[in-house]
Amino acid sequence: MVEIPSVRLCRLVLDVQPFPAPFDFKAWPDQLWMLVGAVDSGRRELIRTIAGLAAPRAGHVELFGQAAERLWPRANARLRRRIGVVLEQAGLAPAWSVFENLALLVRYHNLAPARDVEGYVVEFMETCRLPHALLTRLAGDLSPLESSWIGLLRALIIRPELLLVSGYLPRETLTADYGVWRFFQDVVQPMRMTILVDAGPQALPIDAESRLLVMDQGTMLAAGPTSELRDHPDARVQRYARADYA
């Protein structure tokens, strides 16, 4: 069986200033990519472009082998239900309860029969080791930390095949001894999805196993496993690969 990349960027030119160089990139299923780069290097714009929230100046984005912008709305919606997105803000509806926020996509995409939606959400909270008590609270009453966790959960509850994370992940824990890295190891990675995280260099530990996509001035500087990028000719890439941000 031929494997199709989850994300394929073809001669992509991001809509940032100044006019950046085009670049190609592929992310395969079950890979975790960390976007690194200076401020205004185009990381945020890249996530927004892949998520379909910003149009590129040139080139195109293929998701699971399909060019999203060329699809009819119905096919586009089917494609987008395979993607989980976490942007800079949690993006919860403040007047709705946490349960309603989490259940919305489950209901909208028919992931569970109407009578089983509550069970589906509760089971997911258990999987993520988050307290049930959160479900009845209004999203507007949550602390920023709780909101960012629920935002992450809402993206994961649809069991996406591609997870795009922009902005800072919650670095603290909601339950004792359960940090975001362990959450990624225990919960997210077993879902076997492609993950692109632009979450600040300190959000997830960069080690020899991780893959980096180094951005600079709106274009891709380098991409690959950290172990390979440590000997990259560009000093900036080396710096990120060696996790040397001092």
Place this chain on the structure above:
Amino acid sequence: MSSRWRAGFWQGVERLGRMATAPLNQWLDELDFLAVVLMSALAGLTIRGQWPFLLRHTWQQIYFTAVQRAFIFTVVGLIIGALIALPLIVFGIHDPRLLGRIMHIMVYHQLGPILAALFVAGLSGAAITAELGELRANQAIDHLAAMGVDPYSFFVWPRLIGMALSLLVLTFWLNVGVTVGAAVMLNVYQNIPLSVFFRVCISGLSGFTILLTGLMVASQAVHIILVQISHAFRVRAYVDIPRALPNAFAQSFIGCLVITLLFSLLRYG
């Protein structure tokens, strides 16, 4: 010096031109938004599982707009009815048929729908702008759009249907209140029996006038929703919400006045 004057003159002409074309541009923007909403709705509603959302959110909109406001509309209707009756009493108009005609032309065809639209734009319309503006500012709409939820068919369509139905019901209810308020005042001061006044008010209603008024009210509702939601969708940050609210209200109310004027011209012109 003269070149500066000339440049200033042409800048003034340009500004005047822009001011003159601004309402037309707003109208075109609104039509553009309506086209996007309709296309989105047609595409979105064919997706399995969308109908329960449409029904649920439409009912919520009707509940917040019509059911929760029914009491206010009753009180307002009764007071306006009394206020309308007072000048008629002062002028000493006793003829029930003339009074019925005045009620039709003034209240049922014009004042009632305008007042209902004013209230709905100020109460529910502003609430919609604030709610969707907040969802826009905190990126909730972006999140949902990126995960396959069409913001137009999900947020706009139920509000459009709910608002149209609610405004029809509220306009009817307001007119009932106005009729009762006026009837009581005329009964107290001019001894016109309630049953006679109600009969003349009802007898003037025809299928055509009801249809025309219904169309007018539905157009007002569509206009209010499109204006309020398009302002909400233009919000980029929280600071934009306080600016969007009065602008959306003013634009939607002026539009409702223009719609009433156009329908009145069609009716009487």
